[in-house]
Amino acid sequence: MNEKLVRARKNVNLTQEKAATKIGVTLRVYQRYETDECVPNVKRAMKIAEVFHTTVEELFSMNDFNNNSEPDPHQIQNEEKTNI
Secondary structure (H helix, E strand, O other): OOHHHHHHHHHOOOOHHHHHHHHOOOHHHHHHHHOOOOOOOHHHHHHHHHHOOOOHHHHOOHHHHHHOOOOOHHHHHHHHHHHO
């Protein structure tokens, strides 16, 4: 779990749903950020930092950006088709 992200969200008194709305992603995508299933791209990370009144550096280490990336919408659709 991305404890820094969770802590930053709670520090500004936002629910996951409200945070997702302010950041401009779905609730599920935001939840994936908090559970480290994926990390936001740089532009999205900057928006998260803005909403949470912090910096990208405080929220994410460089290793986070190198290990995972935002899910490719086409890949998700293909996975959903495969699982049907």
